[in-house]
Amino acid sequence: xxxxxxxxxxxxxxxxxxxxxxxxxxxxxxxxxxxxxxxxxxxxxxxxxxxxxxxxxxxxxxxxxxxxxxxxxxxxxxxxxxxxxxxxxxxxxxxxxxxxxxxxxxxxxxxxxxxxxxxxxxxxxxxxxxxxxxxxxxxxxxxxxxxxxxxxxxxxxxxxxxxxxxxxxxxxxxxxxxxxxxxxx
Amino acid sequence: xxxxxxxxxxxxxxxxxxxxxxxxxxxxxxxxxxxxxxxxxxxxxxxxxxxxxxxxxxxxxxxxxxxxxxxxxxxxxxxxxxxxxxxxxxxxxxxxxxxxxxxxxxxxxxxxxxxxxxxxxxxxxxxxxxxxxxxxxxxxxxxxxxxxxxxxxxxxxxxxxxxxxxxxxxxxxxxxxxxxxxxxxxxxxxxxxxxxxxxxxxxxxxxxxxxxxxxxxxxxxxxxxxxxxxxxxxxxxxxxxxxxxxxxxxxxxxxxxxxxxxxxxxxxxxxxxxxxxxxxxxxxxxxxxxxxxxxxxxxxxxxxxxxxxxxxxxxxxxxxxxxxxxxxxxxxxxxxxxxxxxxxxxxxxxxxxxxxxxxxxxxxxxxxxxxxxxxxxxxxxxxxxxxxxxxxxxxxxxxxxxxxxxxxxxxxxxxxxxxxxxxxxxxxxxxxxxxxxxxxxxxxxxxxxxxxxxxxxxxxxxxxxxxxxxxxxxxxxxxxxxxxxxxxxxxxxxxxxxxxxxxxxxxxxxxxxxxxxxxxxxxxxxxxxxxxxxxxxxxxxxxxxxxxxxxxxxxxxxxxxxxxxxxxxxxxxxxxxxxxxxxxxxxxxxxxxxxxxxxxxxxxxxxxxxxxxxxxxxxxxxxxxxxxxxxxxxxxxxxxxxxxxxxxxxxxxxxxxxxxxxxxxxxxxxxxxxxxxxxxxxxxxxxxxxxxxxxxxxxxxxxxxxxxxxxxxxxxxxxxxxxxxxxxxxxxxxxxxxxxxxxxxxx
Numbered sequence: 001x002x003x004x005x006x007x008x009x010x011x012x013x014x015x016x017x018x019x020x021x022x023x024x025x026x027x028x029x030x031x032x033x034x035x036x037x038x039x040x041x042x043x044x045x046x047x048x049x050x051x052x053x054x055x056x057x058x059x060x061x062x063x064x065x066x067x068x069x070x071x072x073x074x075x076x077x078x079x080x081x082x083x084x085x086x087x088x089x090x091x092x093x094x095x096x097x098x099x100x101x102x103x104x105x106x107x108x109x110x111x112x113x114x115x116x117x118x119x120x121x122x123x124x125x126x127x128x129x130x131x132x133x134x135x136x137x138x139x140x141x142x143x144x145x146x147x148x149x150x151x152x153x154x155x156x157x158x159x160x161x162x163x164x165x166x167x168x169x170x171x172x173x174x175x176x177x178x179x180x181x182x183x184x185x
Numbered sequence: 186x187x188x189x190x191x192x193x194x195x196x197x198x199x200x201x202x203x204x205x206x207x208x209x210x211x212x213x214x215x216x217x218x219x220x221x222x223x224x225x226x227x228x229x230x231x232x233x234x235x236x237x238x239x240x241x242x243x244x245x246x247x248x249x250x251x252x253x254x255x256x257x258x259x260x261x262x263x264x265x266x267x268x269x270x271x272x273x274x275x276x277x278x279x280x281x282x283x284x285x286x287x288x289x290x291x292x293x294x295x296x297x298x299x300x301x302x303x304x305x306x307x308x309x310x311x312x313x314x315x316x317x318x319x320x321x322x323x324x325x326x327x328x329x330x331x332x333x334x335x336x337x338x339x340x341x342x343x344x345x346x347x348x349x350x351x352x353x354x355x356x357x358x359x360x361x362x363x364x365x366x367x368x369x370x371x372x373x374x375x376x377x378x379x380x381x382x383x384x385x386x387x388x389x390x391x392x393x394x395x396x397x398x399x400x401x402x403x404x405x406x407x408x409x410x411x412x413x414x415x416x417x418x419x420x421x422x423x424x425x426x427x428x429x430x431x432x433x434x435x436x437x438x439x440x441x442x443x444x445x446x447x448x449x450x451x452x453x454x455x456x457x458x459x460x461x462x463x464x465x466x467x468x469x470x471x472x473x474x475x476x477x478x479x480x481x482x483x484x485x486x487x488x489x490x491x492x493x494x495x496x497x498x499x500x501x502x503x504x505x506x507x508x509x510x511x512x513x514x515x516x517x518x519x520x521x522x523x524x525x526x527x528x529x530x531x532x533x534x535x536x537x538x539x540x541x542x543x544x545x546x547x548x549x550x551x552x553x554x555x556x557x558x559x560x561x562x563x564x565x566x567x568x569x570x571x572x573x574x575x576x577x578x579x580x581x582x583x584x585x586x587x588x589x590x591x592x593x594x595x596x597x598x599x600x601x602x603x604x605x606x607x608x609x610x611x612x613x614x615x616x617x618x619x620x621x622x623x624x625x626x627x628x629x630x631x632x633x634x635x636x637x638x639x640x641x642x643x644x645x646x647x648x649x650x651x652x653x654x655x656x657x658x659x660x661x662x663x664x665x666x667x668x669x670x671x672x673x674x675x676x677x678x679x680x681x682x683x684x685x686x687x688x689x690x691x692x693x694x695x696x697x698x699x700x701x702x703x704x705x706x707x708x709x710x711x712x713x714x715x716x717x718x719x720x721x722x723x724x725x726x727x728x729x730x731x732x733x734x735x736x737x738x739x740x741x742x743x744x745x746x747x748x749x750x751x752x753x754x755x756x757x758x759x760x761x762x763x764x765x766x767x768x769x770x771x772x773x774x775x776x777x778x779x780x781x782x783x784x785x786x787x788x789x790x791x792x793x794x795x796x797x798x799x800x801x802x803x804x805x806x807x808x809x810x811x812x813x814x815x816x817x818x819x820x821x822x823x824x825x826x827x828x829x830x831x832x833x834x835x836x837x838x839x840x841x842x843x844x845x846x847x848x849x850x851x852x853x854x855x856x857x858x859x860x861x862x863x864x865x866x867x868x869x870x871x872x873x874x875x876x877x878x879x880x881x882x883x884x885x886x887x888x889x890x891x892x893x894x895x896x897x898x899x900x901x902x903x904x905x906x907x908x909x910x911x912x913x914x915x916x917x918x919x920x921x922x923x924x925x926x927x928x929x930x931x932x
Contacts, residue, residue: 135196146247171207171243172200175236178243 026074026081076140076158079148086147087125090118127180131173138173145170199232206237282306282322288366289358291320307371319352319369319434322360343436345408350401352421352434372432374421378493380429381422382544388555391494391545392586394422394431399487399583401433406480406579406655412436413478415486416465417493464499465489468519468570480655481572484582488567488575491586495556496526497541498533500568519570526564527557559589562597573691578655581662581693596665596693657687664697673704681713685723694724699739706746706909709897715750718743722759737767737778742910744782749895749913753786760788764795773806774817780824784831785917793831800828816904819848823855826862830869838866854907854915857886861918868925876929880922887912887919 124146132139140159144150152170156163193201202222209215219237223230282304286293291308297319308320343354352370360366374380377398381391398420402412412419412433419435467485470478492500500523523529530538530553542549563585569575576582576596585595660680667676680697688694698721705714718739725739740763747756760783770776776799783792803821806813813821826841842863846856860883867876890912902908907915 135200138200168204169200171204171240172236174247175203175239175243178246179235179239181246182239182242 026078030078030081030085075148075150075154076144079144079150083125083143083147086121090121090125123181123185124177127177127184130180131177135173135176138169138176141166141169142173142177195229195232199229199236202229202233203236206233207240288320288322288360291318291368293320308368317371318355319371320366321369321435322364322366343410346405346410346436348401348404350397350431350433351405351436352432354436367435369434372421372423372434374423374432376417377420377422377431377490378417381494382497384429385544385546387546388495388552388560389590392590394429395487395491395494396583396586398431398433398490399579399586401431402483402487403579403583403659405433405436406483407659409655410436411478411480412483412486413470414465415483415490417490420490464501464503466518467572469572479572480578480658481575484567484575484579485569485572487579487582488564491567492523492526492564495560495564496529497544498529500524500529522570523565523568525556525561527553527561530556559595559597563589563595566597573689576662577689577691577693578658578662580659581665584662584666594669596669653687654689657683658689658691658694661688661691661694661697664701665693668697668700673701677701677704677713677717681717683720685720688720688723690724690726695721695739698724702743702746706898709895711746711750711895712752715747715752715755718746719752719755719759722762737763737775737782740782741778742908745785745910745913745917748785748917756786757788757792760792764792768795768798770799771802773803773821776802777817777821777824780828781820781914784827785914786921787831793828796828800825815848815850816852819845819850819852819855822848823859823862826859826866830862830866835866835869839863839870842866852904852907852911853886854890854902854911857883857890857907857915858911858918859883860886861915861922864922865918865925868922868929871929873929877926880926883915883922884919887915891916 128139128142131142137159141155144155144158145152150158152163152166156166159166202219205222206215206219209218215237219233220230223233282288282293282296284293284295288308290312291310293306293308294317295307297305297307304322306320306322308318310316310318346353352372354367354369356368358366358368375383377394380386381394386394402415405412412435414435415433419433421432421434422429423432424430465486467478467482470482489500492498501517501521524532530541530549533541535549538549538552542552545552547555563582566585567575567582576585581596585597588595657680660683664676664680667673667679676697681701688698698717702714702717702721705711705717721739722743740759744756744759747753747759763779764783767775767779770779780796780799780803783796803825807818807821807825822841822845826838826845829835829838829841842859845859860879864876864879864883867873867879890907895913895916898909900906900909902912
């Protein structure tokens with residue numbers, strides 16, 4: 001049995017492991033995947049985060065262990081990992097942009113209502129931080145859907161609530177965030 | 186989901202009202218519903234309205250999901266530089282233990298390292314004696330008790346090690362949270378590779394250190410202990426009185442963790458998965474894990490170490506190994522041939538190469554030239570996939586490095602082209618073999634518990650056997666050196682008396698026993714020669730699938746020599762083993778020789794029967810004599826004459842014998858043998874006069890060759906004068922014919 005399955009199962013049986021124990025394994029796998037891509041793809045090729053997480057899942061958990069349940073746990077953790085990666089990346093990129101040694105991006109060239117992607121990621125992340133204080137569950141769903149590309153069904157499984165609840169909470173979460181972003185920009 | 190539970194917190198309640206309201210299409214009705222639900226709670230009402238207002242914008246804003254696509258470089262970069270990630274991966278290592286905390290009788294003083302599947306602490310023991318030790322806590326301790334049990338089983342053996350370059354493992358136990366830990370002699374030193382680079386040791390200095398490491402490992406092997414996990418982080422260089430000396434740590438730990446049980450490989454695998462690459466693992470370890478590992482696995486790991494000390498690189502691209510799955514990694518270890526060290530350097534970027542050369546105090550070009558040749562072949566011999574082709578004892582490897590340093594010829598040689606080709610062909614077969622081995626392991630798993638019990642009992646016996654084998658291997662390596670120094674007598678004394686079953690098939694052993702056997706022949710010590718040659722036959726079982734000429738070439742002289750020595754039992758055994766192994770050959774020369782060695786003296790019916798298929802292909806080949814060189818045709822006729830004689834077909838025997846003599850190929854020994862066979866066939870047919878004449882011709886030649894009977898063989902002979910072993914064959918035939926003559930005279 002793989003390590004990851006072991007942890008997944010013990011989360012399931014409530015044996016003292018938590019999703020937190022899984023995070024480093026997922027990180028490590030994502031790193032390996034990214035590095036493998038680096039070797040095989042032309043420079044500048046971009047990765048689809050959702051696909052990346054999905055591939056990590058396929059690689060880390062062998063076929064026998066791929067129960068729906070485990071998958072949900074895994075994706076939960078992977079979403080968190082992906083959020084950190086993407087936000088970190090966006091932060092460094094926009095720091096470079098505003099740092100002056102790079103070509104300055106003329107903001108007015110863009111439709112103002114639509115931020116450039118990296119900034120949007122940072123903005124959503126910030127707002128998400130505020131939502132976590134107000135309603136952690138909604139924030140969790142946001143992370144899973146937005147950063148992890150999870151389906152409602154998977155989220156429902158992971159959070160052990162009905163799928164209908166997830167779709168309702170998702171509407172709440174995104175609307176709350178949208179309003180919050182409006183207030184802070 | 187609709188509910189009126191007032192105990193929900195306000196934001197949940199606002200969310201519920203909001204979601205329900207969205208299902209109401211009419212704006213008026215919706216507003217009515219919201220106001221009714223909020224029931225005068227102004228804050229709630231405002232919140233719900235705000236949500237309803239933002240809904241359309243939110244849908245649009247989040248429509249496309251996360252917009253950031255990340256490049257692979259950035260993704261890997263983020264992960265490596267991100268403190269959260271580093272924090273997270275740290276959690277993979279054992280939980281940090283507080284300094285000052287006690288584990289068993291040991292108080293932790295300081296963390297001195299991590300990795301290797303665990304953390305290592307400097308610890309202090311108060312009683313029974315005050316000392317400082319290294320304490321290693323393993324991370325993966327699912328099976329703590331069995332780890333400790335196995336350690337206890339190993340303990341006595343480990344205690345036998347006493348070598349200045351080996352750090353002893355002093356004990357094992359379980360922490361309070363049930364993780365296994367080991368107590369080791371404290372070594373204040375740095376990893377060998379780091380040491381060499383930071384002090385910029387040149388190649389000679391590195392080789393000197395390496396030889397010391399070999400001696401330490403060799404000491405352990407002599408005690409029957411295999412390290413199984415040799416890698417730079419297990420070899421520390423400590424400065425003692427100003428002199429750097431290697432210390433090998435973690436001896437026996439790998440076995441204790443992995444255990445003797447082939448199915449219990451998970452722990453080790455898990456460790457390796459996160460500790461780094463199993464670059465130092467031998468191909469046989471990279472399969473079914475821990476099964477059938479012997480000293481030669483350590484020799485492989487030493488080869489990897491030497492590779493890295495010389496080139497600064499591991500045999501297989503580290504980056505590639507890191508980024509591939511375990512299965513793929515294992516496949517590479519089992520199947521891919523590493524580049525020779527000098528070639529590996531050539532493949533590097535000039536910048537990387539000059540850095541490596543700099544830390545070896547040499548110019549890049551010269552480093553390359555230095556490795557090219559002997560050092561390449563020493564490393565490659567240690568890294569052979571097939572352990573039977575590696576050095577058979579660590580001392581052999583160390584000696585060869587020493588030869589290099591002394592500017593003497595080394596044993597390691599580039600592989601022959603023929604061998605390389607065969608290896609290529611055979612590589613794929615290994616895959617099938619390992620698959621079926623897995624199947625066996627799985628089936629064996631069903632009866633695990635009873636099997637485990639037996640396994641435990643077997644352990645002791647296995648250990649004794651291992652010890653004996655290691656000892657013999659060691660002696661053989663020494664003998665090889667003595668032989669090269671032209672001291673055969675000492676070599677013979679050293680290994681001559683090793684019992685046959687302890688001789689494991691290997692090229693080196695074969696070489697040694699071949700030389701010793703021939704040396705004894707030259708001394709006229711027939712008994713000893715026969716004895717050494719039976720070990721040669723055992724050592725020759727390296728390549729069980731080779732059905733060609735090479736496989737019979739030793740038998741050609743071993744067989745008659747055994748008969749001459751009177752060792753009929755071994756002779757018959759060798760003949761029947763050879764027939765089982767080679768009886769299916771389609772190689773005409775092999776077939777001819779096989780027949781020849783099998784009928785030197787009368788055999789049993791079974792032997793004669795199993796020679797028939799071989800005789801048939803010879804027979805068929807004789808249909809068209811013009812295609813066959815006279816020499817081959819003559820030997821084939823001779824083989825058929827002998828075989829027909831043994832089968833009682835005397836007329837055919839005579840016919841083949843006459844045919845044999847008719848070819849334009851004059852080998853004195855062959856002619857003598859043929860005359861003697863003809864003599865016997867004629868006696869059987871009661872042609873006494875002809876028989877007598879043939880006997881006279883044959884025996885005269887033999888007596889010329891051996892005027893004083895069988896004595897020391899000084900002359901190996903050649904095609905024309907006759908090979909020495911054919912003369913022995915003739916001598917044997919002469920005696921048989923002589924007896925027959927007396928018998929017929931008596932009649």
